[in-house]
Amino acid sequence: MAVSRHYKYMCSEPGQKLIRDDIAELGLDHVVEASCSPKMHEPTFRNAVSAAGMNPYLFEMVNIREHCSWVSEDPEAATRKAKDLIRGGIARAVHHEPLKGSKKSVNPKAMIVGGGIAGITAALKIANAGYQVYMVEREEIIGGKMAQFDKTFPTLDCSGCILTPKTSEVGRHPNIQVLTKSQVMDLTGFVGNFKVRVLQKPRYVRTDKCTGCGDCQQVCPIDIPSPFELGMTTRHPISRPFPQAIPNTYSILREGMPPCQAACPAGVNVQGYMTLTGAGKFVEALALIRERMPFASICGRICVRPCESSCKRGQVDAPTAICHTKRFLGDYEKEHSLYSNPPMKELRDKKVAVIGAGPGGLSAAYYLAIEGYQVTVFEKLPVIGGMLNVGIPDYRLPRQIIDEEVENIRSMNVAFRTGVTFGKDITIDDLEDQGYQAVFLSIGLHVSRRLGIDGESLDGVVGGIDMLRMVALKEDVKVGQNVVVIGGGNVAIDVARTAVRLGAARVDLVCLEARDEMPAWERETHEAIEEGVAIHNSLGPKEFVGQDGKVQGAVFKRCTSVFDENGAFRPTYDENELTELACDTAFVAIGQASESNLLSNLGIELAPGGRIVTDAETLATTRPGLFAGGDCTLGPATFVQAVAQGRQAALAIHNFLEFGGLREVESKERPIDKQLNEAERLRAKPIARNEMPELPPETRTKSFDPIESGFTEDMARSEGQRCLSCGLCCQCGECVRKCGPQAINLNERERIHELEVGAIVVATGVDVFDASKYPEYGYGKYPDVITNLQFERLCNASGPTGGKILRPSDGKVPQNVVFVQCVGSRDRAKGNEYCSKVCCMISAKQLSIFKHHNPHGQAYVFYIDNRAGGKGYEEFLRRAIEHEHAQYIRGRVAKVFQDQGRLVVRGENSLAGAPVEIEADLVVLATGLTPQKDHASIARALNLSTDKYGFFMELHPKLGPAETSLAGIYLAGGAQGPKDIPESVAQGGAAAAEALTLFSVGQVEIDPTVARLDERLCTGCKTCAGLCAYNAISFNEQQKVASINDALCQGCGTCAAACPVAAIGVKHYTPDQIFAQIEGILA
Amino acid sequence: MFRLTGALSEQEFLHHVVQRSGQNLLECLQCGKCTGGCPIASEKVSGPRRLIAEILSGMRNEALKNPTWWYCVSCGTCMTRCPVDINMYQVATALCELAQEGGIAPSERDIHLFEELFLKSVEKYGRVKELRTVAAYNVITKNPLKDMDKAVTLMRKGAFSPLEILSGWAKDRKVSRIFALARRTSEGGHE
Amino acid sequence: MTDFEPRIIAFLCNWCSYVAADAAGVGRFAQQANVRVIRVFCSGMVDPSYVIKAFASGADGVMVAGCHPGDCHYLAGNIKALRRSFLLRNLLSELGVEKKRFRLAWIAASESPLYAQFVNEFVDEVRELGPYLPPKTKAAKGVA
């Protein structure tokens, strides 16, 4: 120890000089300084010692202010503690080594997160200094809260008049690029060299094309409460918040894909067609459906409707009748002969063959025809429709409906060749010879699976789908008096119900599953029972018995369980318990199989069970040019899946033929939350689900007449109106058709931008407190209880009332307006202990505006304390009292309630010392300022810390209000704490100055405190390599030692702590140094 | 007039109340939300905020004579809304005990009388005999016929039986003993 | 035992807990003067040997504090500290250090009152445990 000095203001210039002099005079090689936190003055002293020629890393600072004197109640103990710490510091300093940081140049671009007044100020200052700026704004426009105000305190100048010149300057500034609907995802790098990923949600409207004409919104069928107007009026998803908004173009609010559409295998835009139906636009609705489902009438009758089970309206009352509505549309079109072909591309000279005229094949043919291909469909049977025709019975799907929809396809120049069996009458080589360049195989599963038990070949035992096919083809089917149907699925039910209609006296349906396990839909099973079918559960077939080759009965054993613990089909039986059912006909409907011999000749890969293997995206088989889909690849599936695959194959074939390769398939939209939210609940119109009119069971068993008779126009429209518009914009395309400059693209998807910047200003601003957390104030219950932000909109000329202050309940001019202060501020029980700083002034401003609108009105303000600290603020408040005659009542409001129909505000007049009640026409809640709701995710993305409320922490509450503890990231405006506009602007300027300083210096010094590896010690265990979060450690396989990349290393020391042989140490924090410090402290 | 000298004893009363009631009155913002919603607050009965203000400024006598805590029906409304969760009826109990110990006469005699009679009934019979308590109250307050007409109507309807006033009941010695023990411990004061 | 004043070493991460300790100072949140702070960049930097060294040099307790999981300035250094702490505790008890003498805590920059509270609780707890005597000394004194 060469010298020890005590000086009161060591950080002052004379103090620093003391140090410099000592170094010079005494030739010191280490300096220890004990005072305040190194977080505050370490840089100061490092600079001081370097000025004297000493390496700054030979300096050590000990914190005895924040950690000792300020927090200890016992001065002696504090002194002991300080001494220990100083001893530790000295011991450590001895081990310090001179270190030198490298320099790195600064990327002179800035990113401003948040486009409120603070962010705008910062952006303009930096841009005007000649640097490039990215402005990342979450909403569709910039301007922040100020864009919503009418006037500003204390001067009452018009908010728009002072803001819009700034926003438009940002909008047209050559150095500023505004990214709207964008949010920061994450950040890497360091000061001067950040890499930021920004997620931009689609606007759907191109800012360079939209002229702002507004034609689009006139045709938009959807109305949603406007977020900008805080729900006081509605808007169309395509709109812009106000005429002077920047960017001055329209944009579309879309949440994402609604669950109905996400659940539909074909991806039909359900919300879109339901909305259009609700608006009576039936033709447009049908066109939308046909983008993904060519057969509205068929689908509307037989679809399994997974959409409805996902429909969010189901969480309110009952799902929308999506399927019945589709049927209505198809039928309506036929009734009014409105069908016309969709717009078709010019005919190409390429031929495609489709094998199988089931829904899969027909769908492929339809979409291929639209693309302009010459399509021929080859079909084995004499009829078209596949299982629709020869499976599903007439009473569910009349043949005529199939014929009509097939006719539509025929009219699109699709050729049908029936009675041609592929593999027999025509082979794949024949097709190639005939010039077909691609083949789509959709041949379904048409072989009845057999049970493989005794007596199955007896006369009268028939396959289930064989029976249905024979009935459909009007072949002779012998159905006796007593019929047994084996199987528990939908096919079995169809067979049983067909048997009833063919005159069987008794129909017994027997299946393995218990009643609640049956795969058939409950609704169908229920209808079968209504029609007299007897269901026997948990029985497995053992054998058929008969005489003279004719079946006379079936014997069953008890099935004890169907599925094993993994849910796989593995039935177990009790062979001792036997049941016999007498019968003269038995139908076996236990499954379907493919024609295996045909497929095995094709030389393509097959899965066990004979299914064709295809690529999941493109449906290509292993043979080039041959695609397959539907039941033959999926196993027994559904109509809508077959249609979906038909379309998917058509797209893939188009890509194959047009681009030779397998191009990327269309990217999917992000699905929205399946859980109903409050906004959706509020949008639910009180309409009950329309029930489908049906024939009664007695009449329906008499014939194959359709059971359901369809919706009326009114029913369909009211169903359409039940839709909650879960995705907001329904992508109906109405606006697209209307937009002259073709500015709208509904297929836009999210994008990720990777930006490289040197400095970041965080100016994400404030939110307002959610007033519904005070149930005693009636917000949300009484329309005339509003927040102060809503009041701003009521005054604003572009607001919901065109600038007249009218109360929301009945549009009358309010006489008594009561302002309630400190709503969500100064309230620990509500989690916000702080004063929001601006709301006292806001109320004074708002009551003044109110009085200017209605000079005879009376304003009351319930306050706890009036906080008017600011230039001209107190004077402004006095004006409100003296000139506007506002009555200020000291006391926090206890309750807002309705007494005999009148809104009453109750609180204590604590200066007069008694409770008071005021009859109010309008109650304005002065909601406090809060951090943004997503503050945690911003903090995480940018690695910032927040205070306990969620405001971002500044570097120092007094001396570093615009900096953060992360060099290169700065704060401005409400994001750091409640503020008014002047302060936000000032801080925006301060943040800009910080960034500009960085840019003008042009270089940053990289901390030398990074990891260092002692290769001699490293044993090559690789423990460290996997730990580094920055991939700074690589492994040298030749020398079998680790190696560290200084540029990537951040100096966290994780590797050092983990290295079992202590081969790594972080410079300036080496084990020697820490050990010495520990020893010093505890000596 | 109240002159403050900075003597330690100025805070004493506040500390007593805080300790007994378990309510940290120092947190009170004096916002008045409690009084605004308090059913019994009026021009004459100050309500909780003012009472707390008195305690905070060491106005012991004023606080102990403030009618608020006598009136308090422990409805809990104040606490439900208070931004710092101050439970007023715990403060009322503390003041009641302190007044008793300090020999300060109840400022609300009627309320006190009723409550005494009520507890007497409980002490003796283990349960409160409502009609008898009411009758006793009316007799002592020299208003024996108060609400008589209503009583008669109800009696006729069979809502209660007049015999209840007259008939004798069993005493609940266990409860009497609890009273005795509780009094003894309470007199020992709170720690 | 009542006049026993434990000495505790605290390793605080530079970004959260050290800031909280500073802020506790600025906010004057009183703490018992038994904790000696050593600043490190990250809780994940604290080598188990530092902790052992502290006990060996006469500390009665050691605490390591860092950012909350998910908030680590270095992405997940604190998680690594957490994983390591289980091993470390076992190691310490092998060496005869009661598990309670070592604490790992998550203290965010905004949680200065929590920091003070944590310090006071920990000091109380260690005071309760009495001085840490290395096994040899214990055996000699017949305490083991």
Added chain:
Amino acid sequence: MRVSYYPGCSLEGTAKSYDISVRHVCRSLDIQLEEVPTWACCGSSPALKMNRLLSTALSAHNLALAERQNLSDVVAPCPFCFRRLKSAQEEMARDPALRQKVEQTIESQVNGNLTIHNLLGFLTERVGMKAIGEKIRKPLTGLKLIPYYGCYVVKPPSVTCFDDPANPTSLDEILRAAGGEVLDWDFKSECCGAGLSLSKPEKVCELTGRLVRDAAWRGADAIVVVCQLCQANLDLRQREIGLTDKKEYQLPVIYFTELLGLAFGCASEQLGLDRHFVDPLAVLKRKGLA
């Protein structure tokens, strides 16, 4: 279901109709009420105000008695009793020193393991709306009801832990399930003056006055209560309220259990509906419900 039942003093005194109807409703729902043997008064607000230890001890005494019944739940129809029992149990759990002192005072032990319900909470949360709905035989169709909770069942929420103190809904739900038309109002949990009925009748008139006026203005057929103090204060003070307003108020004030009993198909006399000051039978008859 078997539960212990703590009626409280009023239910064996002036609030007999509450007691009878509670027992009836519970019987219909297959709930066996087992009265706490030799229960004593909870001390109500007089004890609470005058002596904290005594107040807690009286409640603890009853808890100890109830614990000996070996049932897990205890139901108290009187909201004040409910609140006292509940807060005594909680305070003792929180503060072992208090518990020790209390146990010395009552000379027995309290384990503190009972679940304490108010009747409304017991029916809505424990029994469940489904079970109640299934028992409805005679829906209260066309009856316009004002649900009045009073303060003690819901306030302060930190003690009662039941429903929303500013806008409770459980009684609304029950009445709706019983087929009644529930009117919304803002005085659901405002105070009626409770224990001041005797000593400060003018205060009670002031407080109940605003309740009665608003209820009448909304066109209610009756006010439905869950508390016998509310019942008495509202039932008995309408004449005085009418005097100030120069109006005559005849708004029946009924226990919710009486209405449930009616909806379950029980005769009105068996429920005590004939024992109120303002006669509810007239309006019930008019609606064909009695």
